[in-house]
Amino acid sequence: MNGTAEATWRAQIGIFQPARSRLERLGSWFDAEYPGLLRFAYFVCGSRAQAEDLVQDAFVRMYKAGARVEEQGIGAYARRTIVNLSRSGFRRASRETRALRQLDARAASDPDVDTRDEMWRAIQELSARQRAVVALKFYEDMSERDVAAALGMSTGSVKKHADRALTRLRARLGEGRQS
Amino acid sequence: MSIENEIKEALMRHAEDVEPRTESWGEVEGKVRSVHQRRIATTVFLVALIAAAGVMVPRLLPSGARDGLVNPATTGGTDGVATFRNELQGYQVTIPDDWHVGGFEGSVEFNPPGLPGLTVGEDTFAVESFLFYDEAYDDTSEMFGDVSFEPATLAGLNAVRSEDGVRRIVYRLDWSGRSCPTQTSCPGPQTLQFIVVGSTDDLWSRYAEMGRDIVGSLTPTGDADFPTGDVYTPRGFVPAGIVYDELTASLIRFMEARIEGAPTQVEPPAGIVVAYEVLERNEVDANSVQFEVRVEGDGTRTETVGVGPDGVRFANES
Numbered sequence: 001m002n003g004t005a006e007a008t009w010r011a012q013i014g015i016f017q018p019a020r021s022r023l024e025r026l027g028s029w030f031d032a033e034y035p036g037l038l039r040f041a042y043f044v045c046g047s048r049a050q051a052e053d054l055v056q057d058a059f060v061r062m063y064k065a066g067a068r069v070e071e072q073g074i075g076a077y078a079r080r081t082i083v084n085l086s087r088s089g090f091r092r093a094s095r096e097t098r099a100l101r102q103l104d105a106r107a108a109s110d111p112d113v114d115t116r117d118e119m120w121r122a123i124q125e126l127s128a129r130q131r132a133v134v135a136l137k138f139y140e141d142m143s144e145r146d147v148a149a150a151l152g153m154s155t156g157s158v159k160k161h162a163d164r165a166l167t168r169l170r171a172r173l174g175e176g177r178q179s
Numbered sequence: 180m181s182i183e184n185e186i187k188e189a190l191m192r193h194a195e196d197v198e199p200r201t202e203s204w205g206e207v208e209g210k211v212r213s214v215h216q217r218r219i220a221t222t223v224f225l226v227a228l229i230a231a232a233g234v235m236v237p238r239l240l241p242s243g244a245r246d247g248l249v250n251p252a253t254t255g256g257t258d259g260v261a262t263f264r265n266e267l268q269g270y271q272v273t274i275p276d277d278w279h280v281g282g283f284e285g286s287v288e289f290n291p292p293g294l295p296g297l298t299v300g301e302d303t304f305a306v307e308s309f310l311f312y313d314e315a316y317d318d319t320s321e322m323f324g325d326v327s328f329e330p331a332t333l334a335g336l337n338a339v340r341s342e343d344g345v346r347r348i349v350y351r352l353d354w355s356g357r358s359c360p361t362q363t364s365c366p367g368p369q370t371l372q373f374i375v376v377g378s379t380d381d382l383w384s385r386y387a388e389m390g391r392d393i394v395g396s397l398t399p400t401g402d403a404d405f406p407t408g409d410v411y412t413p414r415g416f417v418p419a420g421i422v423y424d425e426l427t428a429s430l431i432r433f434m435e436a437r438i439e440g441a442p443t444q445v446e447p448p449a450g451i452v453v454a455y456e457v458l459e460r461n462e463v464d465a466n467s468v469q470f471e472v473r474v475e476g477d478g479t480r481t482e483t484v485g486v487g488p489d490g491v492r493f494a495n496e497s
Binding site: 023026027030031034035038039041042043044050051052055056057059060063084087119120123134135138139152154164165166167168169173 | 183185186188189190192194196197198200203204207208211286297312324360378451
């Protein structure tokens with residue numbers, strides 16, 4: 001392709017740089033939400049490496065989603081995306097994630113990593129949605145209504161997931177634990 | 180100590196397991212730029228400007244596009260039905276042609292006209308599908324606890340089904356080996372799940388039978404004839420006038436993978452794409468066709484995409 005043709009072609013396909021204002025807005029969101037979302041993603045997936053990946057992918061998707069993110073609320077959109085990505089075949093099947101999981105598996109076999117935390121391990125056996133509800137309800141101290149808004153569920157679904165999570169945890173850890 | 184407090188303490192103990200990394204934003208920025216800046220590789224070349232009048236057909240993407248997905252137009256399919264075909268996950272279903280196609284980041288859902296998607300949190304009716312990797316179809320405990328499922332057969336495949344009397348039917352099919360969008364082999368079990376759900380008795384009584392029919396129409400793409408009417412995909416629309424065959428299917432697989440961020444055969448042009456509509460198909464020779472595809476994302480534009488024996492290639496964009 002000669003220079004003129006390439007210039008024409010570039011003009012046709014548009015500017016190569018992301019819109020600065022949009023990227024800056026995404027950066028502001030990232031600064032504000034990243035630590036909390038990283039922790040949330042970790043609670044949902046149980047993997048340090050995958051949590052980072054989930055948060056980054058969520059922000060890339062937020063960039064692609066544009067105005068819809070602001071319509072639905074930044075934190076809520078990000079949390080829903082993280083939960084769905086953690087459940088999604090695309091994320092779980094990616095080579096990148098499988099490689100990261102291998103790193104996590106090695107970390108898990110590291111004697112320095114605490115493997116004696118029975119409750120933590122029991123939480124990891126819950127479904128992704130149950131873990132998301134548990135994290136927001138018990139770590140973030142959100143009301144069921146706020147959890148519902150954050151995850152795009154009805155309050156009835158939140159209550160159901162929370163009840164089932166508690167039932168499974170009690171069953172897993174022993175009947176002696178009561179509310 | 181109550182179990183709630185034990186949970187809270189466990190989460191607090193592990194909250195510091197992950198530490199924010201200072202370089203993370205730079206990595207996100209790089210990914211965003213990568214998405215935005217994908218340059219056309221050597222497989223992409225300039226042909227000629229297509230006359231605007233010939234390409235910029237003022238046909239809108241189906242109205243009400245939301246969440247990057249498109250809603251069926253009301254132009255109609257055949258006999259009031261249209262086909263929803265998911266090339267990457269390998270299935271198709273028949274839906275009423277006035278139902279919406281929506282979803283949220285990985286899930287696909289169908290809603291009757293005028294009713295919102297599930298994530299809106301208002302009363303609605305939906306048929307939702309989701310593909311799970313590394314999950315056996317008959318392992319229902321993780322998602323559904325002690326809800327009882329019964330063995331079933333759907334589309335000739337092993338499945339389990341639950342109708343628990345709370346305006347909800349769940350189907351889980353053994354989909355192992357049927358969808359490998361991002362890798363060359365498919366180790367581990369895969370499950371295609373459909374949930375038919377209504378939030379009120381009224382909605383349930385009006386739409387449950389239609390929801391059952393949608394799921395009942397499920398056919399693996401490998402077993403299905405190519406559709407002839409309007410075809411909706413997770414992110415796009417192929418109108419009835421466009422011949423849907425293996426070449427069109429190749430285009431759709433490419434477009435869907437591109438939007439999902441999965442690896443594609445060729446680097447697509449720069450720019451964000453969240454939805455698309457196939458506008459035209461022109462036969463080049465016996466084995467090759469050229470499509471005009473309207474894409475929507477960071478703006479709206481028309482791309483010319485060739486599909487032939489060598490796969491997909493970009494010819495032009497306007």
